[in-house]
Amino acid sequence: MAGRRVTINDVASLAGVSIATASKALNGRQDVRASTRERVLAAAAELSFQPNALARGLLSGQTRTVGLLTSDSVGRFGIPVLLGAEDAFGAGEMAVMLCDARGDAIREQHHLRALLSRRVDGIIVVGESTNPRPSVSKDVPVPVVYAYGPSDDPEDVSFVPDDVGGAAMAVEHLLALGRRRIAHVTGPRHYKAARDRAEGLRIALEAAGCEQAGETMWGSWSQRWGRHAAEMLLMAEPGVDAVFCGSDQVAAGFVEAARERGRSVPGDIAVIGYDNWEVLSTETRPALTTVDMNLELLGRTAAQHLFAAMDGRATPGVHRMPCHLVIRDSTAAA
Amino acid sequence: MAGRRVTINDVASLAGVSIATASKALNGRQDVRASTRERVLAAAAELSFQPNALARGLLSGQTRTVGLLTSDSVGRFGIPVLLGAEDAFGAGEMAVMLCDARGDAIREQHHLRALLSRRVDGIIVVGESTNPRPSVSKDVPVPVVYAYGPSDDPEDVSFVPDDVGGAAMAVEHLLALGRRRIAHVTGPRHYKAARDRAEGLRIALEAAGCEQAGETMWGSWSQRWGRHAAEMLLMAEPGVDAVFCGSDQVAAGFVEAARERGRSVPGDIAVIGYDNWEVLSTETRPALTTVDMNLELLGRTAAQHLFAAMDGRATPGVHRMPCHLVIRDSTAAA
DNA sequence: TACGTTTCCGAAAACCTTTTAGTTCTCGGG
DNA sequence: CCCGAGAACTAAAAGGTTTTCGGAAACGTA
Missing domain, CATH: 3.40.50.2300 (Response regulator)
Structure with a gap:
């Protein structure tokens, strides 16, 4: 809970180099002497420097953040999907923004705008049932993947249980x-x-x-x-x-x-x-x-295909994910 | 899924004004003639302009985003708290970034860094039980509020059921x-x-x-x-x-x-x-x-107090939230 | 006309980082 | 000693927005 945030400028000054060099050192780029890199890294550690993702995102156009839009109240089915997705993303450096539209189309539009203004790299839409739901993909300049509840547009990417x-x-x-x-x-x-x-x-x-x-x-x-x-x-x-x-x-x-x-x-x-x-x-x-x-797997798969789509390798269509049987006592052999 | 994002520059050109004027018109500031404002608004609508939250956040230092860090797997107790928080935030223009540490301290640190580098304005930590948990507030330059599981530091802000x-x-x-x-x-x-x-x-x-x-x-x-x-x-x-x-x-x-x-x-x-x-x-x-x-209320309250803390009005201590009795048949009068 | 006041608008700086396109340094070879 | 090549470094631009401050226009008054 204290003072001004430390920037790459502070690191550069402390290490006695320019910010360009500091940037290169921190990002493991070439063109920087080993001893210099070490000095920069030490300075960054000392100041516990955290690069500002906003600035980085502004420049690169990539926020490494995805939106997760649920229509039900993150109910019985949304949770595992969410967990699976978070899991798939968390492995890398992705963050998840969660929005719950509470089944309200207006609120959904609102959340969608909020996500887009924050420049998410992609969106997963989690349906409240397996009934097809209106597509949002047209209004959206980033890839969208639908999980559990498929989009009503067959050109979209949807994952549903079989x-x-x-x-x-x-x-x-x-x-x-x-x-x-x-x-x-x-x-x-x-x-x-x-x-x-x-x-x-x-x-x-x-x-x-x-x-x-x-x-x-x-x-x-x-x-x-x-x-x-x-x-x-x-x-x-x-x-x-x-x-x-x-x-x-x-x-x-x-x-x-x-x-x-x-x-x-x-x-x-x-x-x-x-x-x-x-x-x-x-x-x-x-x-x-x-x-x-296998909802958690379904969520994870949806997330992976969102990655693919963000990478330009979209996989249109409604994909049915296999279920599996869990055998317990209520059907034990006679 | 199309072309370059539209910026305030495009709006300004279309309206025939400078970006400064466009900005003022869009943000409802003074010093802009009514007719001009109208022109700008029309241009923005036509291009369906969405201000870039990254750029805005970079400048203002405020992202209007909070982190929600859960330690359990968003289990039985995390969900309602999350919903309540999302509810309280959603009313304004806040977004929630969800991270699930799966009870792993390393992963928690990792998520914390990810949230901070994205410059969240505050963080809610949801415990997996009402047992006190290690405080993270020292390492963090933004307000933190603990929900369900209190911090072990009494100076932190915690909300737990009574x-x-x-x-x-x-x-x-x-x-x-x-x-x-x-x-x-x-x-x-x-x-x-x-x-x-x-x-x-x-x-x-x-x-x-x-x-x-x-x-x-x-x-x-x-x-x-x-x-x-x-x-x-x-x-x-x-x-x-x-x-x-x-x-x-x-x-x-x-x-x-x-x-x-x-x-x-x-x-x-x-x-x-x-x-x-x-x-x-x-x-x-x-x-x-x-x-x-009343977990949903607890989550909402935690979120509101996070707002307060972000506003400099922190409310330290462990706050016990009242429960209520739901009377059904298992205790009906004889 | 000259001047002061409002009202409205625009240029430019600032936020922080990455990348490009130089610029300086180092060092071996002639 | 000078040159050239390569390595190491830096200045500056870019990204999109808000804000400050100066300037211009419009208008009223002397």
Whole structure:
């Protein structure tokens, strides 16, 4: 909390050289005698000199800073993506500016302007769901990469989890366990995530020549709905031997209600969730088998491709990132 | 993704004035004729001019940017604080640079240097627990405010939840319901949060002239421990009529195990959690009465006090922010 | 007309660093 | 001793904005 910031000028004076030489010495450039370099470095250390990134950025046009614009309230899905991105960037010397638009388009524009006036080198937009969202790339003179929620412009660079594949993987696991009467309880139909997962289920069942047990039950992403659905389903389709749930919350509710109704999990009914939200999936009893969307990897990948785009090597299109299955007790072999 | 950035020079030329006049017009300064100002504004709008924050910051020494340094992996507690801070800043024109040190002191130093070289105007440090953490303020030429985890230097500005008060509030609620045999199940003893909450319990009981039922049960912050503790406690102290749990996870486990052992909640045993982690507290059955630490408010307050400190009005000391009780079904009246 | 006052505008400095294009130094060879 | 080449160094410009200060224009008064 003190005095004037120390500049390269101070370092140069202390070392008894010009600022040009000091700059070269500090940046490891040629054309400076070893002994001189040493003197400059010593002076810089003594004054604990920190080059002013603003001045440097003004000159080079590169701030080594990227913006991260989230539309949800950095919720369940934004966090891991953010962490992955921060991770990828942090490895170099990048800094991340975080903006949360709270789902408000006006605020988003505002944040976008703020980021641009600070001359970020690129922007990652994190969606609140996997539903496509309006592109911002046209208004923006730097590369943009979309993570989790893709842009509605196919020319943009987007990374989304492969929900169809993830769901198919889950159902194939159930089939491999010998389950044949498989039901599906999931979230609201207007979520692309819910529709994609239902589609994955359909594909896997069809490939196995198997019928779905009952209709897909659309509801909400809540534990409450999982419980409610369990009650209805066990009444309507008593022969069900497996349930693929659209989220861990739904699955947790389902498991609880099923057990209360005297059905053992996984004995009578195997249950699979989605998200691998560990506070739920590892703490329910039995612990949930679930699909992990590798969100942190997704974030890291998005960041790496933002780097590439900043480097002129853009990779347009919607890239689907594979999910993986985390097998726990709720689908243990009989 | 196009051409050279437009500068104030372009605006000035288009408006047919000097850059000095353009600057004054754009910044609402005096000494510029109304008609001229209009011309400049029109030119700026036409070119969609964005002033270069780097140049501005270089000159003014103010970047209108703050750093947010978290030590945990932006975990359970960092998020709300971050949101609150972003909220407080976003109202003005502040931007937030996010750095996650992953609990590593080296990385923290690294991030700190990165923030300082970018000339942030201030820094918020978010702790991973309420245990005091090493101060960084000496090495830093800008104001620092600590949120959630206080600095170990009492001259620094820290904001922490008032866990003692929160716990007392919870216990008073139990007492008001007529419960007298109150037990305590909590997390590891090396967490100050756990110790503070136990202390709040002691104070409230003492004020009511009431004995604690059994010893405080130290364990971990997990649902598993809650279940385990419930089994032990119901065996050892069958007369218990209320349990104050050190976290919602512990409480959720406790409730589950108690119900399985045939004790009704809240009929036989009232249960209170801590944290108001909504995914747990609203979804367990019965829904948990719990202590909410107002973390988002805490973050916002920290941000506001950082503003004050940047303005030369620092407020040294460890400020304890009040918690509030969220009453749900797990302590409903008999 | 001369002069003083306002009002408005523009030239230039300042912020800090990097890079370019010299300039000086050193030293070996003639 | 001088020259030339290469190494080591420096002055200055550039990057975009704000601010200060001086100057010009416009206008009113004597």
